[in-house]
Amino acid sequence: MAGPLMPLAMVRPGEVVSVVGVRSGRGLPRRLADMGLLPGTKIRVVNSMRPGPIIIDLRGSRLALGYGIAQKIMVTGA
Amino acid sequence: MNREEILEAQEKSLAHLRSVYREDAETVIADARYGFISGLIKETLKKPAVERRTISDSIDKVLVNRGLGLFIFLAILFGVFQLTFTVSEPLMGWIDDGFGWLADEAATISPEWLGSFIGDGVFGGVGSVLMFVPPIFLLFLALAFLEDCGYLARAAFVMDRLMHRIGLHGRSFIPLVLGFGCNVPAIMATRTIENPKDRLTTILIIPFMSCGARLPIYILFAGAFFTAYRGLVVFSMYAIGVILAVIMALVLRKTLLKGPSGHFVMELPPYRLPTLTGIIMHTWERGREFLLRAGTIIFAVVVFVWLLDYTGALEPIGKAIAPIFSPLGFGQWQAAVALIFGVLAKEVVVGTFGTLFAGAEGLGDLGDVVGAELAWTPLIAFAFMAFCLIYVPCVAAIAIMRRETNSWRWPAFTAGYTIFLGWIVAMLIYQIGRLFTG
Amino acid sequence: MSMAKEITIALAGNPNSGKTTVFNNLTGARQHVGNWPGVTVEKKEGTCRYQGYTIKVVDLPGVYSLTAYSLDEVIARNFVVEERPDAVVDVVDASNLERNLYLAVQLLEVGAPLIIALNMMDQAESRGYQIDVSQLSYLLGVPVVPMEANRSSGIQELLQEIVKMADGEVQTRGFRLDYGREVEEEIAKMQELISRDEELSRKYSLRWLAIKLLEADEEVVKRLGMKQG
Numbered sequence A: 001m002a003g004p005l006m007p008l009a010m011v012r013p014g015e016v017v018s019v020v021g022v023r024s025g026r027g028l029p030r031r032l033a034d035m036g037l038l039p040g041t042k043i044r045v046v047n048s049m050r051p052g053p054i055i056i057d058l059r060g061s062r063l064a065l066g067y068g069i070a071q072k073i074m075v076t077g078a
Numbered sequence B: 001m002n003r004e005e006i007l008e009a010q011e012k013s014l015a016h017l018r019s020v021y022r023e024d025a026e027t028v029i030a031d032a033r034y035g036f037i038s039g040l041i042k043e044t045l046k047k048p049a050v051e052r053r054t055i056s057d058s059i060d061k062v063l064v065n066r067g068l069g070l071f072i073f074l075a076i077l078f079g080v081f082q083l084t085f086t087v088s089e090p091l092m093g094w095i096d097d098g099f100g101w102l103a104d105e106a107a108t109i110s111p112e113w114l115g116s117f118i119g120d121g122v123f124g125g126v127g128s129v130l131m132f133v134p135p136i137f138l139l140f141l142a143l144a145f146l147e148d149c150g151y152l153a154r155a156a157f158v159m160d161r162l163m164h165r166i167g168l169h170g171r172s173f174i175p176l177v178l179g180f181g182c183n184v185p186a187i188m189a190t191r192t193i194e195n196p197k198d199r200l201t202t203i204l205i206i207p208f209m210s211c212g213a214r215l216p217i218y219i220l221f222a223g224a225f226f227t228a229y230r231g232l233v234v235f236s237m238y239a240i241g242v243i244l245a246v247i248m249a250l251v252l253r254k255t256l257l258k259g260p261s262g263h264f265v266m267e268l269p270p271y272r273l274p275t276l277t278g279i280i281m282h283t284w285e286r287g288r289e290f291l292l293r294a295g296t297i298i299f300a301v302v303v304f305v306w307l308l309d310y311t312g313a314l315e316p317i318g319k320a321i322a323p324i325f326s327p328l329g330f331g332q333w334q335a336a337v338a339l340i341f342g343v344l345a346k347e348v349v350v351g352t353f354g355t356l357f358a359g360a361e362g363l364g365d366l367g368d369v370v371g372a373e374l375a376w377t378p379l380i381a382f383a384f385m386a387f388c389l390i391y392v393p394c395v396a397a398i399a400i401m402r403r404e405t406n407s408w409r410w411p412a413f414t415a416g417y418t419i420f421l422g423w424i425v426a427m428l429i430y431q432i433g434r435l436f437t438g
Numbered sequence C: 001m002s003m004a005k006e007i008t009i010a011l012a013g014n015p016n017s018g019k020t021t022v023f024n025n026l027t028g029a030r031q032h033v034g035n036w037p038g039v040t041v042e043k044k045e046g047t048c049r050y051q052g053y054t055i056k057v058v059d060l061p062g063v064y065s066l067t068a069y070s071l072d073e074v075i076a077r078n079f080v081v082e083e084r085p086d087a088v089v090d091v092v093d094a095s096n097l098e099r100n101l102y103l104a105v106q107l108l109e110v111g112a113p114l115i116i117a118l119n120m121m122d123q124a125e126s127r128g129y130q131i132d133v134s135q136l137s138y139l140l141g142v143p144v145v146p147m148e149a150n151r152s153s154g155i156q157e158l159l160q161e162i163v164k165m166a167d168g169e170v171q172t173r174g175f176r177l178d179y180g181r182e183v184e185e186e187i188a189k190m191q192e193l194i195s196r197d198e199e200l201s202r203k204y205s206l207r208w209l210a211i212k213l214l215e216a217d218e219e220v221v222k223r224l225g226m227k228q229g
Helices: A027-034 A067-072 B002-021 B025-044 B054-063 B068-107 B112-130 B133-148 B151-165 B170-179 B183-192 B196-208 B215-225 B227-254 B276-310 B314-328 B333-342 B347-356 B363-374 B378-390 B395-405 B409-437 C019-027 C071-083 C094-110 C121-126 C133-140 C155-166 C181-195 C198-203 C206-214 C218-226
Strands: A005-007 A016-022 A042-048 A054-058 A061-065 A073-077 B265-268 C005-013 C031-035 C042-050 C053-059 C087-093 C114-119 C144-146
Touching (some): A005 A067, A016 A027, A027 B025, A042 B054, A061 A067, A067 A073, B002 B025, B002 C181, B002 C206, B002 C218, B025 C094, B025 C133, B025 C181, B025 C206, B054 B068, B054 B151, B068 B112, B068 B133, B068 B227, B112 B276, B112 B347, B133 B151, B133 B170, B133 B276, B151 B170, B151 B265, B170 B183, B170 B196, B196 B227, B196 B395, B196 B409, B215 B227, B215 B347, B215 B363, B215 B378, B276 B333, B276 B347, B314 B333, B314 B378, B314 B409, B333 B363, B347 B363, B395 B409, C005 C019, C005 C071, C005 C094, C005 C155, C019 C031, C019 C042, C019 C053, C019 C087, C019 C114, C019 C155, C042 C155, C053 C155, C071 C094, C087 C094, C087 C155, C094 C121, C094 C206, C114 C133, C114 C155, C133 C144, C144 C155, C181 C198, C181 C206, C206 C218
Parallel strands (some): C005 C053, C087 C114, C114 C144
Antiparallel strands (some): A005 A073, A016 A042, A061 B265, C031 C042, C042 C053
C-alpha cells in the first residue's frame, strides 16, 4: 500500500483511504469489525468536525466516529 | 479434564495463527466473512456508476456543519418548544373550561360530600392535570418526528463534542432529549450505552431533564406570576435543569464514577420522511404512559388528598412538614402537602392545588388563587418551581432506575441528594432574591 | 376440529433495518413487552395467526453481529442456539447489504433456520441499486423475501416462507465458509477435541464452537469454564 500512515482523524473530507489497523485494546477493534471496518477496508471521509466526530462512508452506510476513535484508526491513502 | 484441554488447545491455536497472520485470529475470521460477502455482493448487487445517496449527504453538509450544526440544533429545539406551546394553548383553554364547567355542575350534587368529591376531588384535581395532555402529546409528537426522520442521530453527533467535555458522549444525548418528554422511557433508552459508567452517569442526570409532568407546574405559576415573561420563565426552568445536569455529570465523573468514557461509534441512517402511522404510533406509545398515570396514580392520589382534606386530616400533616420550607418562602401547609404527594407523580402537585383550591375558576385562576391564599410573591413562585424541578424523581422514575441499575443504591442516592440539592437551591433563590427585592 | 399449529420464530437484524416495523406488521396489537430473564434488556413478543398457524414472534435485540461484545448480542445468540425457534427471520436493509449480511452469515453458521427479509427495497431502488434476489437466495442457500415493511408489502410472502420453513419444506444446505487453509486446520483440530465431549457435541454444532473458540469468544469460554463435567 502506498502513501504515509496517518490517523483517520487527520484525513480531509472527500478523501478515500484504506484501513491499516486500530491502535487499541480488544474491544474497539472488534466493535469496528462488527460494523465492517477491518484492515484493508476502504472508507471515505464524508464529514469531519475536528476536534469533534467524523462521519465516514463504510461499505455503503454512514458511520459517525468519535474523535478519540478516529485518532486510533490508522489509515493510508488508497 | 476435557474442558481444560480444550482451552489449552485454543491458546495454542491462537498463538499459532497470530504468528502466521500477524493479526488476531478474530480479525482474520472477520475478514474472511467480509471477503465472502464481497464476493456475494459482486454477483448479486449492481450499483449505479455514481452513488445517488447524496440527498442525505447534502442535507448533512448543512445540518452537521462545523459552525452551523450546533446553532441549527438549538434553533430546532427552540422552535419545537415554541410550536408545542403556542398550538396547545387554545386546546388547553377548552379542556380547562370543560372541566371547570363539570366541576361547577358536580358541586351542586347532593349530598354535599358527594358533590365535593366529584366536583373538587375528581374534576378539580384530575381535570387540572388532564388539561396538559395537549402540550405533552405535542412534545412527544415532535420528538417522534425528529427521531424517525433521522435528525436525532445527527443531533447526537453534533452534541458529542460538548458532551465529551462533561464526561459523556453523543450516545447519551438521545436519552437525555427523551427525558424532556418523560424520564421513564428516557432511562430505558440508556440501554444503548455500552460503557457502564457512561450509562450510569446518564441515568443519574436524566431526572434534571424537565419531564412533561413538571410542565403543568411551570405553566401554572409562570402564567400567574410572570404573565408577560412566562415563556422566558418556563424556558429558564428547562435551562436550570440542563445546567444542573451538566454540573452533576462533571461532579460524578470526577468522583464516584471516574473512568474513561466509552467509544462513540454510531450509525447514521439516511434521512427519510417518517410515515404518519409511524410517528403516531411512537407518540402514542409514550403518551399512553402519561394517560395511564393520569388515570390511575394521579386519580388515586387526588382522591386520597381530597379525602384527607375533607376529613380535616390534611392540614395537620401539612403543618407538621411545612416549617422545613419556611426558609424557602413556601412554608405553608398546602404547599407542603402538594410537594409530599408530588413525589408519587409530579403532576399531582398541580392536582393537589386543584383540589385544595377548587373554588378557582379554571387554571388561569388557580395560579392566582394559590398566590393569593398563600401570599406568594413571584420570587417565591420561582423558588417553588425550582424545588419542584429538582426534588426527587417521581415514583415511576425511581422504580425504573432500580430496574435498570439492578439495585436500590442509586435510586435511593438520587432521591436523597435531589431533595437536599433542591432545598439548597430554592433556599438560595429565595434568600438572595429577597435581598434584591427588599 | 384441527388444532392450530403453534410455531415460534425469532426476528433478528441490524438496528435501523426496519425490524420493528416488520414486528409490528406481523403482530399488530398483539404484542407484549417484558424482560429477558435475569437482565434488564427489553424482550418484545407477539403473536400472529396465519393459515391455521399460531405464530409466536420473538423480537431479538438489534445487533450487528453475534460476537459476545455486548449483552444484546449474547441474548440474540443464546435464543437462537438454546430455544431453537422454528424459523429465524433476519431483517436486512437492502440499501446497506454488505454490512447487514455480516449478521446473516453468522446466523447461518450458528445453524439457524434462516429466512432473509430483504427490507427497504424502496430505499435501495432510489439509490439505483439492482439486486438479483434469486441469485442471492441461491448463493446463501436460504429463502429471500423482498419487502417494504413501511408499506406492509411482502408480509404475506414472508409468512408463507415462515410456514414452509416450520413445516420442514425448505431444504437448507449446511452453510460452510472457507476461512483459509491455516484457520481451517486449526478449526479441524479444535473440532476433534470438542467432539470428545459428549455434552458439548450433543448441544452445539462442533464447527461453530471451534470457530467461536478461535475468535476467543468470551461467552463460549465462560460456558466451557463453568460446566465442569
